[in-house]
Amino acid sequence: MSSGRPVPVDEGSPAALLDAAEKILAEEGYAAASSRRVAAAAGLNAALVYYYFGTMDDLFVALFRRGSERSFQLQQEALASDQPLWSLWEAIHDRSSTALTLEFIALANHRKAMRSEITRSALRFRRLQLDAVTEVLDRHGQQPPPVSPGALVLLMSSVSRFLVMEREFDIAVGHEDAVAMVEDILVAIEGERRSTAA
Amino acid sequence: MSSGRPVPVDEGSPAALLDAAEKILAEEGYAAASSRRVAAAAGLNAALVYYYFGTMDDLFVALFRRGSERSFQLQQEALASDQPLWSLWEAIHDRSSTALTLEFIALANHRKAMRSEITRSALRFRRLQLDAVTEVLDRHGQQPPPVSPGALVLLMSSVSRFLVMEREFDIAVGHEDAVAMVEDILVAIEGERRSTAA
């Protein structure tokens, strides 16, 4: 599953529109992602947006779904590695989709469809992470694990997103300490990170 | 905790416009916060927006600044209490301004002025928090503090914002565990929370 696709493979106009929308959304915010601008960036006509997606809202939902699906695959792969926690930490920590995610959340402020889509997706991720982390902690052996699965999952998610977001604003005060705190826990459970050889 | 809301004290048209903008921004997103809609919600004419603030961008910056100032005062008070960490935790945890904050961040995606305003404000908060938490940990006595000041400040900030944000999407899986983890640390340093009597 999930053949290692290099990602932005253009498979026709719908994909081209989604790619264009993704770029504009991340770089300039949802207010800039109009049908005309998206179509122009894709080298297509604005009417095609409505032909393929119906409404702009539907396009945004489709875009979110596509990205969410990709990330979910990546996390599944990460959690299947021999150092699941470290892999998960890296998977959620380096993702460049933070600006995008924030736009979607902002969009959800007044678009019902977007809102429920985000909720559904987040719960899916949470469940995947919780199952995997619970298993890791269970297998952790005799020593009592330093944290509960729920706490660890939320610690990693919260800190990761917060730091990535702040870094986009050129803020990094205390970041090293926070990363060290999380990674100390990972070391205590899984030992030192063995090179990802990526 | 949430003592009586700061209460929209109407002090003339500018404040009324800011109040209206704040409400619309939080409830419907920045795309809905147009000069017309803001003015209408304030019972005023749209031209007044430009008379008082120059541009919509300037209004957004002014709004952010006002809220930021209020929060800063509240945090200063919190950190001056006899249980600074607990008070800080409550101060950042219950603030209802999360949706608003997200809109500002989204706005900053394509408005330079907003961006630098957020950075400046965040650094100010961070420094205040770091100073206070450093002092608390220094005075903590003989036992080595369980965490570094930077890690603790970022832990509290990250988890708090993340949980509040998720709760707005009706997601709460693992939240109890995460809260317990943070509060265990607070207990280790400051002891049990003594009622805030709010």
Added chain:
DNA sequence: GTCTATAGCTGGATAGAC
């Protein structure tokens, strides 16, 4: 200070030719 009026633009969405 507050209003009306308006210029000038951009948006979502549809109809219909090809």
Added chain:
DNA sequence: GTCTATCCAGCTATAGAC
């Protein structure tokens, strides 16, 4: 599938009366 043409709504911002 893709395009042009178009309707209509809403926006920022300004000019100017009161």
